[in-house]
Amino acid sequence: MSSNPRKRKIDEEGRVFNESWTFDYFVISHADSALCLICHERIKTLKTFKIKRHYESQHKNYFSLQGDVRSNKISLKKSVSAQQKGKPPIDGEFVKECMIKTVKEICPEKLSLFQNVSLSASTVTKRKEDLSGEVFSTLSEKEHSFQYFSLALDESNDILDTAQLLIFIRGVDKNFQVVEDLCALRSMKDTTTSENLFLEVHQAVNNLDLCWAKLKSVTTDGARNMVGSKTGLLEKICNEVVHGTPPLKFHCIIHQQVLCSKVLKIS
Template identity: 35%
Template sequence: MEKWTASYLFTEVNGKPVCLVCMQHVSVFKEYNIRRHCETQHGEKYDSLQGQLRQEKINELLVGLKKQQSVFTRSREVSDAAVKSSYIIANEIALASKSYYEGEFIKTCMLKAAELVCPEKRQAFANISLTRNTIAERISELSTDLDSQLKHKVKSFLAFSVAIDENTDNTDVAQLAIFIRGVDDTLAVTEEFLELVPMMDTTTAEDIFSSLVCALDRVGVDWSRAVSLATDGAPSMILKKAGVVTKFREKVQAANGGDAFWTFHCILHQEASCCKSLKMDHVIEVVVRTVNFIRARGLNHRQFDCLLSDNKITHGLPYHTEVRWLSRGAVLKRFFELRAEIGQFMETKGKPVMELQSLEWLQDLAFMVDITEHLNNLNKMLQGRKKVVTQYYDSIHAFKLKLTLWETQQGLSFKVRNCACTPSRA
């Protein structure tokens, strides 16, 4: 090729002969074609250049070619970086459950910041496409890629378990959430959200089971490797004769030859049942009624906040939501801390809370504050990804040992009743 460069002003770029003068490619890599191009297109101008002058001109043309190639390379790198940035931002928008329009707002913020921090890089930020349609397309592509990766990963599972939860969204559409967790031959655990299936019509056991089977078949699971199913404990899930659990077990055992199959429900929320079994309705009923009187009416809420502000108290009184039972601990704790202000406010409204004058009732309230706080802490320990059942068992077993310890310390109930209405924080 060096001979052809000196004789015909040609060089090789990506396996193709390129003229240094006009940058045209020659279709056939043969000396006859290269010589013909040089003689007919540039012979009149460059044939007179010989010896040192010709070599200097060739070097000049080679330098120009390298500069042009570097420009294209930098442009391609900038373009690749802009596309990658667009995907990263789209992923963050999806994870934060933000609107697709947020991409344009983010771009505006980035451009204004770039003008102050790095004005020379402003164009690089401007090249990032974050329009609503682009964000929607990026998220769709990311979802498709994740689904493809999951289908590939499922094939390597030696064993897998499934968890399902059926609930109703704010448009009254039942949504079936399906999760899958599997382990491969390297003992690497994969836990992924499989699919959210809208149940537009009925939500019978047969409907849920059919949707579950379709979702698992879509990713190509090996049914003989299923080992367990966890549900939310609804009747349609756990009925012995026609529940989802029964149907699922029959399908799995038909595939694995009758091997053992485990089922669980409410594995993370047994503490909720314990909390309800305390038989402390005489405390909860008073607290909920009082909180609702203050929070349900705008005037009462504003006046109570003014009372707290006058006493230099910055935190207010939260709502209690029965569905989200963890709020019970927060409400009880805040009610206990603000019991003096609540009693004063209810007196001014002509609805005194007589229980606040009872030492025995306040002791029961203090006990409820303590035990619900411990239960909430346990629940938080049981939350999160990448956990296995042994970790749940350790947390629950440790909590049971703590209960035994508190009970043996002269009796937990006696201790609370002698604590002058102050939570023990055992």
């Protein structure tokens, strides 16, 4: 008979999630593990001391609510996490729900006013279109007076894993008035090569009727398709500036900090 029997694996021990952990340590059951509602870290071992150790070492000093306040906070975070895991809510309905819960606690006598606010999907869409048109119109008027401008580009994936390219612009006029705003947000439905990104940036700049010769710097997240020495997005932008000095190239300091924190384990 073997003296060294096969060790049991964690998933063979039949451990189950204890509902009291949600109130005590801000975790919920998710995919056969515990999901922290504060930092969204998964705790695979369903044991009290593991759950407690994570909470006390990571969050106790910063997140130690008690009583009904703590219970309400957990309920709100569970609602948000559930929405993130499943079908995303309609923005207006979700905001209205949060508003109503807040008003019930702060000024319940005003509850009827908030309940009558229309935030249906069609209403929210219409208001977004109106706001977008107004912002674009205002930005276009200001940018005609730019003496110089710079761009900041960032590409990231949304919850549906669709790449989104954000284009921020900062410009200065002859009176040294600085304007900074979101120039465009482009959904990259297919590939995210440097050529695809350049076409979106080119269209955004041309839509605002800006002169490429006034572009003085471009900041990116340092990805290969952004900074490739021969075919990267930055090179394509520099080639577009045929008149004047090529723009300066910067690596976003926030992205550098994130990269450093992954190596240095900065909490």
